[in-house]
C-alpha cells in the first residue's frame with residue numbers, strides 16, 4: 001500500500017458523507033482500492049443516483065432514470081441532458097465507496113498500538129480509541145473529525161473534561177483549526193504516516209516527538225530502546241510455520257474434493273487478521289512482517305495459498321519464487 005491513498009482517505013473523512021465516486025476512487029486510490037476494501041476501511045456504498053453528461057461536456061448533472069433497452073433486454077440508467085437528449089450512463093461510473101468509520105478507527109488503533117475497544121463519544125464526530133503507551137507512558141487517545149459545525153461545541157466540552165487526553169485528527173488542516181479551540185495535545189494523522197517497505201503505518205516516533213514538543217514527555221524515563229531485529233525474525237518464522245500448516249490443510253482439502261467430485265477446490269487463504277490471531281500477533285505485526293525485506297519465503301507461501309496448482313504440488317517440488 002502506498003501512503004498517498006490513505007492521505008486521500010483521511011482528507012475525505014473530514015467531509016460529509018465520506019464517500020468516493022468511481023472516478024475519484026480510481027484517481028485517488030488507484031490499484032490500492034481493493035486493498036483498502038479488504039482491510040475494512042472502505043466499503044461499497046449504494047450507487048450514485050445522478051450523473052453529469054459527458055457527451056456534450058456541459059457538466060449538466062441530472063437525476064438518473066431507468067429504462068429497459070429492448071436490444072440489451074435489461075434496465076439501464078440514463079440522464080435527460082437538455083443538450084443531448086437521453087444519454088446512457090455506464091453502471092461502472094455510478095459505483096461509490098464509503099469510508100467505514102469503525103474500519104478506519106480499527107486501522108488507526110492497530111497501527112498505533114492503541115488498546116480499545118473504541119467507543120463513540122459524540123455521534124459521528126468524536127471517539128475514544130483507547131489507551132496507548134506512547135513516549136513511555138499510558139495515554140488516553142481520542143479521535144475527532146469535521147471541525148466547524150454545530151456539534152463542535154459538544155466535542156470541545158467533552159475534551160475539556162479530559163485535558164490530558166490526546167486528540168488525533170485526520171488532517172493537518174483540521175488539527176490547526178481544533179488546536180485553537182481545545183487545550184488538548186492535537187496530532188494530525190496525515191503527518192504521522194510512514195510507508196515502511198510498502199506497508200502504510202503510523203510513525204510512532206513522530207507522535208512521540210509531537211508529545212515531547214508539547215512538553216508531555218518525562219525526560220527522566222529516557223527513550224524506549226529500539227526494538228531488536230531478532231524479534232521481527234521470530235515473528236516471520238512463526239507466520240511461515242502457520243502458512244505451512246495452512247498449505248498442508250489446503251492440499252488435503254484439494255485432494256479430497258478431487259476424489260469426491262472430480263474437481264479440486266481451493267481452501268480460502270486465511271485473512272490477515274485471522275492469521276495474526278492464530279499466531280498471537282497483531283494485524284500490523286503481520287503486515288510489517290510480510291513487507292520485511294527478509295520475508296521472501298513468507299511472501300512466497302502467502303501467494304502460493306491463492307494458487308490451486310501450487311497448493312496441490314506443495315512439498316512435492318519447490319514453489320517458484322514468484323514473489324519478490
Ligand SMILES: [Zn+2]
Nearest residue numbers: 053056081084
Ligand atoms: Zn449533454
